[in-house]
Amino acid sequence: MATHVFDTMGTGASIRFAGDLPPAEALTAVETCFAEFDAQFSLYRSDSEISEIARGALTLPLASERFRDLYAEALHWRSLTHDSFSPHRPDRVLDLSGLVKAKAMDAAAAGLSAADVHDWMLNVGGDLLVDGNLEGSPWHVAVVDPDDRCHLLCTFDLDGSRTSLATSGTTERGEHIWRSRATSTYRQVSVVADDIVTADVLATAILAGGRERLDEAVETFGVDVIAVDADGSIVATERMHRAHGFAL
């Protein structure tokens, strides 16, 4: 197994390949993909398109097509999650960061596929997207223990159509999720899905919206969920009951 590590979007990223590292161009293309999304959508960069929007220097109708498409997609998810996921911050700043990382991961994956690079695992700041397998075995992954980041909560395989695992929580960057209501006491939510955008958005929505959003996400999107409540209690969907480290 070979690993390529890089820094992007204010966090650490790594791609682990089942075999040798692919040609350098393929790795550069992945990093460029993230850099482009970051340059356009980061509120931490004063020269990004979204910062111009935030300042009022640019209005939405004049924004680029990619910007408007991503905003439209964010609004679509907002509707699907009954406002638990939203691109609108309470202070009225438009913030697409809840979607940008996953979209960049998706685009990077498409780039690797197009370059005929297979059997890899991409981890960006704790969100995972896998392709293929590791020498015939499924990729084996873990969810970190929110009480002790040196320990794992559970481990399981990402196999079949389940390529994506995203976790949202209040542990690493503080309360970086703006909770829409006081209904949720979850402090870490992990979602396993068939694509990284769905996994990431729903993890955020469930963390913000609580049990109601969890049940709805399972029913509507068929995802698997592991949620850790404020008191340390854990709920998990049936498939996750079999994860190593859990007992009913």
Add this chain to the structure above:
Amino acid sequence: MRRRAVVWSVLSSGAILAVGWQLGAETAATTGLAETQAAPDASSASVSGGSAATTPSATTPSATTPSAAATPAPTTSEAPAAAAPAAPAAVSGTFTGTSVSTRYGSVQVQVVVSNGSITDVVALKLTNDDNRSVSISNRAAPVLRSEVLAAQSAKVQGVSGATYTSDAYLTSLQAALDQAGL
């Protein structure tokens, strides 16, 4: 008459369950759990009741014979005939269905009928630890931790956690795995 009453009793239980089931699904899609008990949306209850075939409170004369309506008495928690003398053409009362075992757990519903219309449906048996009613679609169940898993002992290639900063990555389990090439 006795036989007819028994048949009606069975039919109404079935219909009540069907209504409850449908309402449960609808509630899950729109509001989720917990609210079902407090205010299960009376208007949608009436609509569901109306569209679910052969509601127990059908307004046709044949189905609203006071004696027939009163017959499911074994499972009735309030005197269903209370309003009957005043309004013999329409049924009022609270009817409780039998408990049915499903893959989501046991289900039992209670239907409040007022003048032939269902005004309230309450899930009685679908409860979580707090005794709040829970929706039928509720599939995530509590799990316990069977052991503390050390990262080193678990042969994983990736670790998912809440988004960390670049600095925090350096001390994360993922960084350890990446550096070790495990």
